[in-house]
Structures are given as structure tokens and as C-alpha cells.
Amino acid sequence: MAKANKSLLSSVFKSRLINSGESSIAVDIAGTSQAVKELLRSENSSPGTAQDLEKVPLSDQVSNLLNATAEKSSSEKKNILKVPIFTSDICLRPKELSHDMKEKKRVYKKNGFTRRFAKIYRDSAERLGTEAVFEVFDKVSKDMSLTEYNAMIGVYLETAERSNDLGHALEHIEKAFELLKSMRDRGFPVEERVYGPLLGYLIDMDMVEEFHSFKDVVAEASPVSVERLGYYEMLLWIQLGDGEKIEELCGEIGGSNGGSLSVLQESYLLALCERDQKDHLQRVLENVDITEVHSSDLLGKIIGYLARYSLDSVARKFLLELRESEEGVKNVSDLISIYSTCIPNATVKDIILKFNKMHKELDVTPTSTSYGKLVKYSCDSNEVVTALDIAERMSKAGLIISADILQSLLHAVDEVLELTLVRRIYSIMLTENVKPNNDNFRSIIRLCTRIKDFKRAYKMLGMLKNFKLEPNSAMYNCILSGYFREKDVGRALMVVKQMKKAGVKPDSITYGYLITNCNQESAITKYYNEMKEAGVHVTKRVYMSLIEAYAASGNFEKAKQVLLDPDVPAKSQNELKSVLMSALASNGKMADAFSIYEEMKKARCHVEPKSIISLIEYADPKGELDTLVQLADDLQDDNSWIDGFFRMILFAVRNRKSSTILDVLKQKKVRLSRKDIHVENKFNEVFWAIAESEPTEVKLGMDLLRFLKEELGFVPSRKCLDFLMHACVNAKDMENGLLVWKEYQSAALPCNVLSFLRMYQVLLAAGDLEGANALVSEIPKDDKDVQHIIKESQIVFSLTPKKKLIVSPNKVGKDWLV
Secondary structure: OOHHHHHHHHHHHHHHHHHHOOOOOOOOHHHHHHHHHHHHHHOOOOOOOOOOHHHOOHHHHHHHHHHHHOOOOHHHOOOOOOOOOOOOOOOOOOOOOOHHHHHHHHHHHHHOOOHHHHHHHHHHHHHHOHHHHHHHHHHHHHHOOHHHHHHHHHHHHHHHHHOOOHHHHHHHHHHHHHHHHHHHHOOOOOOHHHHHHHHHHHHHOOOHHHHHHHHHHHHHHOHHHOOOHHHHHHHHHHHHOOHHHHHHHHOOOOOOOOOOOOHHHHHHHHHHHHOOOHHHHHHHHHOOOHHHOOOHHHHHHHHHHHHHOOOHHHHHHHHHHHHHOOOHHHHHHHHHHHHHHOOOOOOHHHHHHHHHHHHHHOOOOOOHHHHHHHHHHHHHOOOHHHHHHHHHHHHHOOOOEEHHHHHHHHHHHHHHOOHHHHHHHHHHHOOOOEEOOHHHHHHHHHHHHHOOOHHHHHHHHHHHHHHOOOOOHHHHHHHHHHHHHOOOHHHHHHHHHHHHHOOOOOOHHHHHHHHHOOOOHHHHHHHHHHHHHOOOOOOHHHHHHHHHHHHHOOOHHHHHHHHHOOOOOHHHHHHHHHHHHHHHHHOOOHHHHHHHHHHHHHOOOOOOHHHHHHHHHOOOOOOOHHHHHHHHHOOOOHHHHHHHHHHHHHHHHHOOOHHHHHHHHHHOHHHHOOOOOOOHHHHHHHHHHHHHOOOOOHHHHHHHHHHHHHHOOOOOOHHHHHHHHHHHHHHOOHHHHHHHHHHHHHOOOOOOHHHHHHHHHHHHHOOOHHHHHHHHOOOOOOOHHHHHHHHHHHHHOOOOOOOOOOOOHHHOOOOOOO
């Protein structure tokens, strides 16, 4: 934001503070309560509203009032502060916030205090416009509770953050400020989860005067926050690059006073660490007694900073001092793990070596928590086997393996799709030093069923009693879904019987699986009625299951009627329509599915991305590609667009519509070239489809390879070239096979055994027996599978007529020239 705009922003804000006055929101609660009753009467509320008002939550009062306000015309909406709105076309472009500041915002928005109240406000603002909503909330603000204040402040901040208009954003920040003052005047405390995101926004926008106005109100409302506010003040001067102010605050840190650092001093230090203020930090840390740092979080930040700048000697000095102190010694092992994992550009192997070396040098024994940090880091780096090795080492050392450590391992196994590694986790579970929870058991059972190891899944159920845990429906549901995935209906139904025998009641997910896998209407009705008789709540997932089951059984009218059930929540209608669309498309009713889509699109309803993708996936092979291109373009977020777009490309390859593929790709060149969009694996799928097509479209593959290199600037992956070489085998195309072989060298991909075998097959298929024999002599034959492939290739291509040689057989597999 330009300096002129910043100063204008400050002056407008200041003038509004003066004009609005401190009493813009009154605090007479009793009077307001009566006023709200009168207001609701005057707004045509339903009979009995006023007399029952004491029993009605404020959020419901507001909801009723907003519905009444909806009848007003837009010309009646007014600005309750009676100040002109400052408009600007300048786009607010917040600077990059620190990781921790973003975390604070996420937590603030995620926890949300009173979600229902906030949702009422958001929905109403969208329908009526913010000015009308301001007017309504001003009328009832004096009866607001603390949670409702917090929710409204959160909505005002979110609106300001999303706004592209400077004045509009300022208007909402001012409203938040008024609410803060009202909270202060009514004696409500202002917590950091409320004021933190507000101050963070002001810091990011370089709004100095506004920052101090907010800070002063927070300090008056919550005197206990005064020292913590120093953190945000330091962030402000760092953001502005005001070295003099930073040094002034740094001057208050350091020097031994015989006790812990104050909260204010630690707040300043924390901000310096989070924003990597290397020069200031080095000077401050020279005067700080590390044993006086009370906060373990701050200790971790300091050690992490030292690791990022490879300040080993300083880190070792601090850790030695902590080891000798009574309180600090218990943190040393954890701090070593933080130091090791914060070293820049280090491999997991290097980090483990550093971890072991520092423990040995400092004569410190690793703890469960420090090992746990190492396990999590390895899992996050997809080094799952290494993480399992560490966990097993912990077990042998008699250290506790917590539920969090187990969950990190299970999540990583799932992420990298090395599902068989769950057996090693199962072995770890058999040891005495494991403290699992129900979620761990559910995850292990689910992974066991995915590798079809149902025996081990049942063993996990039997192990629960060893840890004083009880089986639950989620565990049985994993086994149930596993059997349904394997189409083993008999065993799936047996799981339900076992579930009931164990005293575990089937839940809505259980009945959802049962209904989804029915192929007869009578069975669907049976399970649905059984569920209602058992008192199980009919969830959105159950309605989805009904739609999918009816569609799969061919009863499409029944599937459509599910949406007409009066018990279906209105808020679920669009999502259920999307499910109906997918169900119709996957069961051959594309015309009906498209009709629903066009209806929803015309009504501007949200359509689930996976439902749009299903229209592409199950499209009529004789249909027009342009329709599918438009469907892909209707997908808003990048991940969904990538999925839909490449499914459309795969559809074109498989249905012989390749003539337009390159034109479509060129139209989307700019989007495909973006750095934040990763499409390499998607192109690999396209090359695989080309290799499997009949007849094989090698020309399309070569054109696509050129597009990747010349238009997108990509280096072809090994998989891409392997699939393309396979296509050349199927097409018996030696000329393009030789070109692909050269691409391995151009892409700096050393030719491995599989590359040689595919080139060997190309030569055999094309009838170049002499070149094939020269190449096969260079292939290592120690592996029996390699010997088998060579033998089978000779049999398959033995009757291929011989072609004229176009290569030098002495240079096969090396630097050959065509």
C-alpha cells in the first residue's frame, strides 16, 4: 500500500473515532433488553415473541430480526455511524505474515466461539448487504454475550481481509473497534485469540495509529495482557523496519536479575525469533542468561534460530548451561531434537546423525518426546521406514511410544501408500511400552483391511482389552467397508452380527455402508427402517447412501425422491443434488445428470467438484470434447481443475479424439505453466493411456513430449519416457523408439534395466534382430525376471519380418546416431 494511502487511512480512522465518540454503543443491559422486545414487536415478529423473549437466545432474536429486515429496500439501508464511506479502487494486498501469525488466525477462525451466531451474520450480510446488517446488530448489541461479541469481531475481520476496497475494509475494522470498546465498557475481557488476529491485520497493513488505538483498548479491557502486547508491538516495528524502535525495545531485554525473564521481555524475544532478526538477536542473546527463560516455547524458538544460522557453538553453550540448571535439564533432549530438525538443507540421515552426536557430546539421554519429534520429522519427510526404525529403537530402550507418535506413523504409511508397513506398526504394538488410543486402533484396522489382512484386523480388536480400551463402531465399520470393497457381502453382514454381539451399536455410518451396497429396493427399505427403529439419527451421509443405492439398483425415480424428504435439511440440498448427479452419471443416465447440473448452474447453486468431474468421467464417448472442456473450466479451485482437465484429456485419448488435444493444451498453457500447479504426474497418466491405446497413438505421444519440453519447459520424467517407449513397442515403431531413447540422455536419466528391455523389445518388434542382439548383450541377466522377459520377448516377436538396419549395432545402448 502506498504511503499516501496509509496516511489517508489513518486520518479517516482518527476522524471517525472523534465523530463516533466513546458512547456510540450504550451499555444499559436492562433497557436494551426491553428495547429488543419492542423492536421485535415492531418488526412484525410472530405472536408470542415478546412475551417469550427471555427464553430465546440472542442469536435467534437476531435471526428473526434479520429476516424481517430483508423486506426493507436497499434505499433504506444506512450507515449507523453516519459517516461517509471512503471508497477506493486500490486493491489491498496484505504482505506475507509469519507462520505463527497465520496459525493464530487459523485457530481464531477455526475455534469460532459461537459458530451459529457467526453463520447467521455471514449469511445475512450476503443476502441483505452489510449496511442493513450493521443497523440490525446495532439495535441488539447491548444484549450481546461475550461469545457473540467475539463471533461478530471475527466476521468483521474476515470481511475486511477479503475486501478489495480500502474504505470498505476500513469500515469493518472500525466496527470491530467499536465492539472492542463496548466489551471494555461492559467489563468483558478481551482474549488474545480475539485481539491477536486484529493486531496482526493492522501490523500487516502498516496501520500504526490504528494499532495503538486497538492496543490501548485491549490493555484497558484486559490489564493482564499488557506484557503480552509487547510481542505485537515488536512485530509492528519489525514490519516497518524501524531499527531505532527495535533497539529501544531490545534494550529492555537481558541482564541477570536473579529470576526468570519477565513476560514482556520474553514477548520481545519471541517476536525477534519468529521474524529472524539475526543482527538484533545476536546482540540480545549475548546478554541473556538462557536459564532465566521461563517459556519452553521461547527456548525452542531460540534454539531453532541458532540451527537455521548454524550457530553450533552458541547452541552448545546454551544447552550446557541448561543441562546444569535445575529446571532447564529436563528440556535439553527436546531442544536437541529441535536444533537437529531445524538445520537447513539437511537430509533425514544427517539430522539423525546430528541428533545422536549432540546427545553424546552433552552426555544427555534421549527422551520419548525428543524421539517423537524425530519420528514426526521423518514422517513429514516421507522417510517412513526411518521413522519406524526410530520407533523400534525407542521400544528397545524402554521409552514410551505415545498415541501421537503412532498416529504420525500411521498417517505417513497411508500418505506414501506403503500400506504393508502397517505390519511393522502392529509388531510395535505388541511391546510393553506403547500407549495407544482408539484412533490408533481404528487406523491400524483400516490399513489392515486395505491390504486384505482381515485376520490381523480382527487380532487388533482382540488386543483392545490389553490396553483397557473398548471396541467402537468406527473400528467395526473399517472391517465392514473392507469386505464390501472386496465384494464379500456375506462376511460384511457377519461383521454386523459380531458388532452387535460385542455390545457395539451400529451407527449411521454402518447403515450407510449397508444401504450403499444394496442392489434391491426391498433391502434398502429394510435397513433404512431398521436404522430408524434403532433410534439412529438419519445423517446427510445416509441420504447420500440412499441416493447411490437407488440409482445403482436402477430405481432412478426413487433416487430423485430422496431430495423431497421433508426431513432433509435445507442446507444439505445442494450437496445431495450433487450426489444425485454423480449417481445418475455413473449409472448411465447422463442426460438427467446434465439436466440437474444445468439447473443448479442456472440457479447459481454450489456444485460439488467431484460431481462435475463425474460428468467428465462418464461422458458419452460420442459426445463433443468442447462440452467437457467447459465442464473442466467450471471447476474453481486448482486441484479440482487439474483433476477434471486431465480426465478430459484421458477421455479424448481413449475415445480417439486426439486431433484436438494439443489445441486444448495450448489454450491452457499459461495455467499449466504456473509454479504452484503440479501436473507432471497427470501427464504421466496421459502417456500411460497413449501406451495402452489401440491402435497406439505414438505420434500424439511425440507431439505431447515436444509440447512439454518446448511450451511448458518441463524435463520429461522417467515414467513419461517409459510409457512412450512402451507405446513404440506396441506400434513396432523403431524410428520414434530411437528418438525416445535419446530423450533419456537429454533428460539426464541414466538408462536402467527396464529402459534397455523396452528398447530391446522395440528393436525386436521392428524386426531389427541384429540391433536387438547387440543390445541384449549389454543387459545384466542376473535377475531371473529379466531372463524371463528376454525369453518371452523373443517368442512374442520371433515372427516379425526383418527390417533394414538404421543404427550402428556397436553403439547400441551408448551414444548412438540414427
